[in-house]
Each structure stands twice: as structure tokens, then as C-alpha cells.
Amino acid sequence: MAGSFFKGRFLSLFDYKTEKYIIAKNKKVGVLYRLIQLSIIGYIIGWVFVSKKGYQETDTAIQSSVVTKLKGVSVTNTSESGRLVWGPEDYVIPPQGEAVLFVVTNFLETPNQKLGYCAESPKVLDGHCRDDEDCEEEKMVIAGNGIKSGRCLRKDENSTGTCEIYGWCPIERKFKPRKPLLLNAENFTIYIKNFILFPKFQFSKSNVLETSDDSFLKKCRFDEQLYPYCPIFRLGDITRRAGYNFQDMATFGGSIGILIEWDCDLDKGYSNCNPHYHFTRLDVSNNSISTGFNFRHTRYFKNAAGETYRSLFKVYGVRFNIMVHGKAGMFSIIPTAINVGSGLALMGAGAFFCDMVLLYLMKKSNSYRERKFEGPK
């Protein structure tokens, strides 16, 4: 009789009497039955509600502001530049405290460059020449430093020389860094202020301790357990956490990513929404490290006669890239209703699937079939 069909279907998930009968008749079918039941309920409760927090409305459009400030000073002594003191205003490029910043750890200064004529660097392939015809006048040197003057400068008639160019002379000398000149860079500290706002919930927080003790931020260092709200890091500690040695990175330069993650369950209250810091080296590909990171910048001067001259700096260093990710969740009736609804839908489909399997795929399912469509006598 038809009524029992429906009952059977419903019972297939909840009525233990029927199940006991099935299990008594056919143990394999019973076990499968239970497994399917458990997996569906487990999926809905475990995955949708506990793991994915399906009862919460989420906001992933985090708005974030990052301000960085470095402290520390280093002294270098080179033949070109003399004895120099480097403060944050010099070694942080750009200096305005942005989320992407470069810290100079090594450099080569070429002081007092003037526009004039000199030999192209032998490193530039297109600047090589055997005679003046190789150096066509007014032609640029490809990937070079100036414009050819038409003369080939050689030591003697048989050697390969380099074209004379019009450019900033003297040309930068060859430089193979051996160790970082700013020895103290490892001990520089970076203070990362991060403010976040989840606009949907009007929730804002900062990664800095809200304290009235001014001197705390002057002395503290970050420690996940002790001082999670003191976002002041030694540069050497950052590279160590990323798995690399600072002195190695500092010689040729590199790139470090600092990921600040805010995964906030706002149902648990303000104090449970904490930032987590992750450090990774970014210039690594398939476990091989790239050949470094450097660029050139200049300082222009004018002498008393109004003539321009400049200092060219080739700087090596570590680039820090601070990225902020985050999402916040809060209980809301709409996603709860939708997830309960689609959970029940899946449950219905699961029961339907159980029936299909038991009716048609299991050979010895006759006893189930009878039971299913006749109901317990």
C-alpha cells in the first residue's frame, strides 16, 4: 500500500525500527545504509555548518591601511663614498611608509658623473667594436649607457675595444657584491601599523595594542605568544621566519612577502579577531632562488657654473611586500535558512540515492524491497 512507501522513505533516514529489520535481514545493506546516512548528516553538520560556518554572513571586502616605519642606522665606509651614515630616510625606498618598501643593504656609488665622452662598459654586447665602423655615429648602444660618437677605443690595433659614447661619464664600474655593506641592516626594526575595516559589519580594528603605555611600543618586539599586539619585527627575524638567512639575501637582494591574515568570527567577540602573520620569500621558483634584486637611482647636483653632475647609486636590498587578507563572519538568518534548506534538499536526494542503490544495484535486495513497499507487518 502506497502510504508505506513514503513512510519507508522517510524512515530510511530516521526510523530505527525499520533499519533494525533491514540489518537483521541483510547486514551489508544495513551497513551501507548507515554509512550513507552518516556521511550526509556529517557533511551538513561538519562541513557546511562547522567547517564553512554556513550560518554566518561573511564580508570579504576588507578595507585596509598599512603604514610602515623603520628604525635603525648603519655606517658604511667605501672608497667612492667615504664614511656614510645611513638612516631610514636613506635606506628605505620610497620613504613614505608604504606597504611595498625596499631596504637598501648593499650599494655602489658612482659619484660626480657628468655628460661627456667615454668608453662604453665592456659588459654591453652592442658596445664591442673592432674599428670605428662598428660604432656608427649618433646610434644608441642597445641596452647600453649612451649614444655612439663614432670612435672605437682599443688598447692596441688587434684587440677588441668598446665604442666611445656620449653619456654620463665615468661609466659605473663592475661590481660583484661579496657581502652586504650595511652590516647592521639585520638589526633594523620595522613597525607595521595595520588598520582594517569590514564595511558590512562596521567593524574596525588595528594590529597595535590599545594601550596608554607609550614606552611599550618603544621597547617591545613581536612574539606570537607574549606580544601578539606588538607589530615590531627585526628584519633578521623576518627572513629567518621565511626560512632564509638575512646576510645571504642582503648581498644580492631579494623579496619577502609579509601576509597579515584576519580571519574573524565576530560572533566570538572583538578580542577574538586577531591578526596572523605569515612570512614567505617571494623570489623563489621551484626551490631555486633568483639572482637578486637591484636598481639604480640618482642624485642630481649643480656646480657654481650651473653645470649638472650627479651621483649614480646601484642599490641591492630586500623588498618587503605587506599584503592584508581577511574575512569576517557573523550570524545571519538568511544564509542559515538557505543552508538548512539546501541541506534538507541534499538529504532528500541522498535518501533517493539510497533507495536506488538498494533497489537496483544490490542483488540480494529482495527482502528490502518487500519491506520497503509493504511496510512492517
Add this chain to the structure above:
Amino acid sequence: MAGSFFKGRFLSLFDYKTEKYIIAKNKKVGVLYRLIQLSIIGYIIGWVFVSKKGYQETDTAIQSSVVTKLKGVSVTNTSESGRLVWGPEDYVIPPQGEAVLFVVTNFLETPNQKLGYCAESPKVLDGHCRDDEDCEEEKMVIAGNGIKSGRCLRKDENSTGTCEIYGWCPIERKFKPRKPLLLNAENFTIYIKNFILFPKFQFSKSNVLETSDDSFLKKCRFDEQLYPYCPIFRLGDITRRAGYNFQDMATFGGSIGILIEWDCDLDKGYSNCNPHYHFTRLDVSNNSISTGFNFRHTRYFKNAAGETYRSLFKVYGVRFNIMVHGKAGMFSIIPTAINVGSGLALMGAGAFFCDMVLLYLMKKSNSYRERKFEGPK
């Protein structure tokens, strides 16, 4: 007879005859029935199709280009710097019109710094000393300005002094800003050009009026009602819209987020895809404002003898961070089909749920049960 089961199930959502019978027999069941029906239909039509626009294909991978340009000029008169005129080339850092920019509103210049020996700032804890042994030679001052020379400079024998350092001298003096020096900064205007592209639909638009009237953009100011396509904002208006006073922010510095939102329904046509501007203060955490925003930068000079000296600027100001979010939707047959399909699936599951509730959870459901499985006589 089995045929009626199916009919009943189908009728449970659409056939009013059966429902009338149910309602006549059991009013509570009838009301629940109707409520479930309405909520499912309401969910599909209201939520999936009207609110979430389930019939549209969406593109959230907005490509955006932001160009900013500031106008305005201010005059300052300080004892260190004399009378200075500040144009955008000076007070916008960096000057290249990026989406993240800093506007100087307050500053302290320390002109004519040279490398040499002088006393460390008393603000630096590690620079305090009682005698020369506290100032170990060649050691860096932690969070200080130079390298210790080995001498402790004191007024008299009993007082606490500061170590002599080798660094850029004179050291920057103490500075507690009282009011912004660039008084006129409030009246500076920022012109925000924003171009967007939704690559999936090849749809591009700008937030600037497409006009042939060149003088319009020279005079207009943004107004949501009157001039939504004139993206020129007074800085003072931006902070006011964010809920803060410009002069307060300008003294110590701060951070403002400008969010441009493009939420475009391309089915409604080109002219209905408009930007919306939101302004929030970003350096606020749990309603308490951080202690400001400043950084230092330098200008290097050389004298006739080739010696380097510099001006150190400590600048306070407001950082503007322009963020562009957006999504576009356009009718497409695939998401429509998928949503109709899963809507019908949910409808089936809903009917199944109704049956379960009515058959087993309601005690007085006998009349429904009979009706359900026998059909109307």
C-alpha cells in the same frame, strides 16, 4: 493507488482544489502549507532572481586605472625654512599621480645637516649615558641617529647626558605640532580620473564626463546629484564626508580611504553604470584614532668643495588611498538555466519536506494522509 501519490505531491505545490480540501479539514496544516510554498517561491524569485540577479553572468575581474592630480598652492613661513611656496610638485608624495598618495600638511625642516659629531637626541633611550663607558665606540645607537664615538656629553658631572654620535648633524629638534603649517591644504582639490574595463563584456567606462566643454573640468566640483561626473574633490570635503575635521587630521596626519564602486547592470544600458564614492577614515580602530602619520625624506646638496650636505624633512600629512571595486552583470542563458534548474530542485525538496512535516510531525494529519494517498474521491 500509486498514481495519486504523485498527483498529490505535485498538487501540494500547485493544485488549489486539494489545498482547499486540506484547509477545510485542518486549518493549521493548511497555513503551514501555504507558508512553505510562499517561502520557497519567494526565495527563488526574490532572492535568487531579483536580489542576486541569478539570470546574469557576472564579471568581477574589473581592470582599473587611477590617475590623480592635485591643484592648489600654500605658503609657509618658518624660522628654519623661511618663506616657502608649496605646489603639488612638493606636497604630493610621490608626485606621479598614483592611487596611493600623501599630501603634506605639516613639516619640520632640519637644513644643512652634515656628517660629523654631535650629541644624540635625548628622546632616544639607548643614547642616554652617565659616563663614557656607556657610549662604547663604534656601536650603533638602537633606534637612534648614528654611531657612538665613545664620549658621553653631559652638562655637569652628576646629570644624565647623551652619547656623542657620528651622524648627520645637527640632529632634528623636538617638534610637537600644534596646527598645520600648510593652512590652505583644506582647499586643495584632487582630480581622480578612473578608467575601468570589464574584460568579459569588453565594457569600458570612465568616471569623467564625456564632454567637449574644456572649461567644465576647470570649474566644477563633485556633487552626487548635480555633477556626478565631475570627480574633483576639495580635500576638506573628503574628510568631512568621512566624518572628520580636516584641520585635526592635518596637524598629526592620518589616512583616508576613497572607495570607488562600480556596480553595473549592463542590461540597463551604458548610462546606468555609474561610480559611487565612499569615504572612510582608515587609521581608526575601535573608534579610537591612532597617533598620526609622518615620515622623513631628504634633499641632498653638494657645496663647491664637493662636500655633501642635506635637508631633512619630517612631514606630517594625509594619505589618500583610492580603491576601485566593481562588478558587472549581463543576461546570459547559462546561469539562468542553472538557477532555474536548482530552483526547481529546491522546490521538489521543499515539497518533500512539506510531506514529511505533514505526515509525521503533525499529530492530526490523518485526514491529510488519507487525502494524499487516496486522492479526492
Add this chain to the structure above:
Amino acid sequence: MAGSFFKGRFLSLFDYKTEKYIIAKNKKVGVLYRLIQLSIIGYIIGWVFVSKKGYQETDTAIQSSVVTKLKGVSVTNTSESGRLVWGPEDYVIPPQGEAVLFVVTNFLETPNQKLGYCAESPKVLDGHCRDDEDCEEEKMVIAGNGIKSGRCLRKDENSTGTCEIYGWCPIERKFKPRKPLLLNAENFTIYIKNFILFPKFQFSKSNVLETSDDSFLKKCRFDEQLYPYCPIFRLGDITRRAGYNFQDMATFGGSIGILIEWDCDLDKGYSNCNPHYHFTRLDVSNNSISTGFNFRHTRYFKNAAGETYRSLFKVYGVRFNIMVHGKAGMFSIIPTAINVGSGLALMGAGAFFCDMVLLYLMKKSNSYRERKFEGPK
């Protein structure tokens, strides 16, 4: 009899015997039946599994580091600046190899500006005057270059003049660019190093060929077919790929977006995860190009007497904005199970939908109805 209902329902998707009977009795119903079956199976296999790769876990939180380096040199010769050689340290702003960079292609230098008194530019509307009363002392010129001194400078009594201002004099002259001064900018090359990391799979890769041949990267040029791992582009090629002429863009300036897309199927192995480059012009709105891109920056000097003077540069150029998108997928049992489950649920719902259509919407469905609920005799 009830058992056959279930059989019928199940058969409606898989049993060809029943279907043959239906098709024999009613061809239209049979065709609809097949179409619905096919579309559901097609949706699940084609859309969910093949097109959307529903069996994979995906990671869209790509972490990326972009380093850029330009090469090339250009010579300009102007009356104000004389003969200048431009290297990357000059024409790339900022010079530190970031993902957003500006390449100078055209410029106007205003050398030797000093603070003093001179006439406001006639371009500034607020600087126009008819007599001294129009130039109120100590008032800023709106969108101008300085502070009014109180005098109106006119050629003769009847003409309109401009207010005298205190500011950086001389004022920048009018400049209507005709062609780019850095003629060679088209041949500059940009080397884009991009490192990516998918944190969920700990998969990192770079867009640069992993080779021991150092000279390869000195000579190669990007080619999608031949050298996909040589990310060195001629600037002229980039604009050509974006659909625009470099010389046109270079005169007034513009903005180019370079999108690097990593769409990686990690089941296919390391070597199948390749970057794809897309080039678009970003300052285009509804097919009309904006009026260019320029900004001003300064270089400050001091003369022997300690007086400050400066060079003001108005630079035009192309801004390159390198964006990295990406997602990676890898087989995982959880999404596979979820998608198979919801696929089956949809299949059940589809069968239910078929039944509804066939039972109630088709008029001549009596034969089906009998067949459905009685089963084949």
C-alpha cells in the same frame, strides 16, 4: 502497484526498454524525455566536471611578486635643457622596479626657478585682473602657482593682465607637445620578473626560463610560440599588442595594463602551468581616449650662498600597470564528493521535473501515465 513507481522513476533516466515503449506510443514525449536526460547529464559532466573542473580543489589566493627592469637609452636636445642622455634611472619613475611604473617619453624642463615675484600664468582663470583690486594681497591664486602680491601686471591700461604672484619664478611656459622627445622610447625593453606562489599547494613558479645560459636573457625577446619564458618586451610591441601606436601614446601620455594570468591545472604537472600575457590600454572609455597623462616633479639645488633653486620637470609618458591574476586547481576528494552528490540531487530533481511535465503539461500523456504507474506488462 507501488514498486513500479519507483522503478519507473529510476527507469525514466536509465532504462531503455521503458523509453522505447514511450517513444513508440508518443514520439513528442519521447523526444522531450531524451532532451531533458541529455541536458542534465550534459550539465553535470560537461559543465560541472569538464568546464568548471568540479573535482578539483582550487586556490585563488595567489601570492605574487613583480620586479621590473628597463633597458635603453635616449638622447634629447632642447633649448632649456641642452643635450641630455636619459637612462632608466631617469626615465623610470619610481626607479625601484615596481609593478606600477611610469616611463617618461616627453618632457618640459623649467630650469633655475627661484622663489620671487613674477606674473601668474595667463592659463589660470583666477589670476586674470583688470586692476590691482582684483589681486588682493596674500590671497592664493585658485589652481595657480603662488600667492598674490597685490599688483596687477598689464601691458597697457586697457588690456586684461595677470596678477603678480610670489612663487617659483619663472613660471612654467605653455607647452603643447607635438611629438615625443625621447624618440627611442619605443625601443626600450622591459624585463618583467614575476614569481608566484599558491600557498594551499605550496606551488611556486616564475615566468623566467630556468636556464644556466646567462646570455639568453641578454638577447631574447618575448614570443608566445618561441620564447614564452623570455619575459622581455619592447615598449613599442606592448602598445602594438594593446592595439595602439606607441608614438601617439608617447606624445601626450597614456596608461597600459599588462595582465599576467596563471590558470594552472596542477594535475597536469609543473610544466603545464604557464603565464599568459594580456595587454590593454587602460585610459580608454567608451572607445574615446583621454587627453593624456602627465605630472610634474622637481630637483632642488642650492647655490654657493645657500639659496635654494630648482628645476621643474613636466613629464609626459606611459604608465604600465602590471597585474597578476591566477588560480590553481588540484584533484581533491571533498569537492568531488560534493559535486557528485549535488549532481545526483539535481538528477533526482530533473527526473521529478520530467514526470511533472509528462503527467500534467502534455495532453496526450495518458499512455505514459498508464505505463509509468503500471509498468510494462
